[in-house]
Amino acid sequence: MVILIDPPVWPAHGTTFSHLVSDSALGELHEFAARAGIRDRAFDVDHYDVPAEQYEALVALGAEPVSGSTLVRRLVAGGVRVPARDRPKRARLTLMRRWDELGMGDDQQSATDALRDDLLDAWSSPARHYHDATHLLSVLDAIDTMRLRAAELGASLSERELLTARLAAWFHDAVYEGAAGDDERASAALAVERLGALGLAPGLVGDVERLVLATIDHEVQRGDAAGEVFMDADLAVLARTEDGYARYVALVRRDYAHVTDEQWRVGRASVLRALLGSARLFVSPAAPEDWEPRARRNLERELKGLEASAS
Structure with a gap:
């Protein structure tokens, strides 16, 4: 299981957001998010939306930085992507x-x-x-x-x-x-x-x-x-x-x-x-x-x- 994060380029609420995902299991994703102090309401079906200011800290915690297209491809390959x-x-x-x-x-x-x-x-x-x-x-x-x-x-x-x-x-x-x-x-x-x-x-x-x-x-x-x-x-x-x-x-x-x-x-x-x-x-x-x-x-x-x- 690998936790992935894409660049903070998605605009909303006056800032930009990254997507934090697991390439294989939602359970591990929720555990990682809990350790990082990410609120439950940031979860959206198969990913967490996290603001730009959290990006570096999440990478330091172990999230693997990837491009947006790579993140989606890995989600689909791992069977985690929700249609x-x-x-x-x-x-x-x-x-x-x-x-x-x-x-x-x-x-x-x-x-x-x-x-x-x-x-x-x-x-x-x-x-x-x-x-x-x-x-x-x-x-x-x-x-x-x-x-x-x-x-x-x-x-x-x-x-x-x-x-x-x-x-x-x-x-x-x-x-x-x-x-x-x-x-x-x-x-x-x-x-x-x-x-x-x-x-x-x-x-x-x-x-x-x-x-x-x-x-x-x-x-x-x-x-x-x-x-x-x-x-x-x-x-x-x-x-x-x-x-x-x-x-x-x-x-x-x-x-x-x-x-x-x-x-x-x-x-x-x-x-x-x-x-x-x-x-x-x-x-x-x-x-x-x-x-x-x-x-x-x-x-x-x-x-x-x-x-x-x-x-």
């Missing part, structure tokens, strides 16, 4: 379009726009790391992936099932304080309040509430097409490439920065063992076939790493 689409600011713009595609109706346009903006503000909170707008967009994308596959299999999802799953995605982490169970219940209550105020059918509102609450234990009744698709979409992150999965774990760790490393190892290992002990991670017939084996490889690899670090 533009996975960046919260870009995700928010895309999510505004995705909300309009829900077809919530024009009779209460100002109210639906206000709900959209409130939800986007919640998902875009700077205090969030993994559970942010990019996660919401990834869940919606996974729902679309399964929609297309269901059609290929001759088992198309109904418009009502799709709308239920998509609305559940928008609300499922709308409240996120890091309190398991309480967050899901508060998010479900918010869905009932806000969707009910829009005059949506009580049955639809009730189904969205049920699916948001189901994220507490990630269990739905067999044959509940909307529920199965939504549960699988929420877990689709487990089936990312090895590099993508590593970024996901690093962001989740930052969401739990308030716990010690030992507490993290114990708690995270328990979650991983529970997931690996399930008969199937992905329960919808529309889930791509490669999700299951890839997710299990990622989970097993992470668990081995946690067990090795504990010993």
Whole structure:
């Protein structure tokens, strides 16, 4: 692992900034930044923005000075570079379009726009790391992936099932304080309040509430097409490439920065063992076939790493 820094040539706030990165692992980057006294809010997805006056001190501390083009090339080669689409600011713009595609109706346009903006503000909170707008967009994308596959299999999802799953995605982490169970219940209550105020059918509102609450234990009744698709979409992150999965774990760790490393190892290992002990991670017939084996490889690899670090 090497910490890299490019020249301070990026203008902002009356000075110029450098980018501080790791060429292979975000964990080591955060440790280096902590030693250097760099504030958490300077971190932006895959790098820290540091002002020009800190450049020499960071080089003296061990950061390797490189050109901007070399820094980007090393980020990409190391699998650490986050694509533009996975960046919260870009995700928010895309999510505004995705909300309009829900077809919530024009009779209460100002109210639906206000709900959209409130939800986007919640998902875009700077205090969030993994559970942010990019996660919401990834869940919606996974729902679309399964929609297309269901059609290929001759088992198309109904418009009502799709709308239920998509609305559940928008609300499922709308409240996120890091309190398991309480967050899901508060998010479900918010869905009932806000969707009910829009005059949506009580049955639809009730189904969205049920699916948001189901994220507490990630269990739905067999044959509940909307529920199965939504549960699988929420877990689709487990089936990312090895590099993508590593970024996901690093962001989740930052969401739990308030716990010690030992507490993290114990708690995270328990979650991983529970997931690996399930008969199937992905329960919808529309889930791509490669999700299951890839997710299990990622989970097993992470668990081995946690067990090795504990010993």
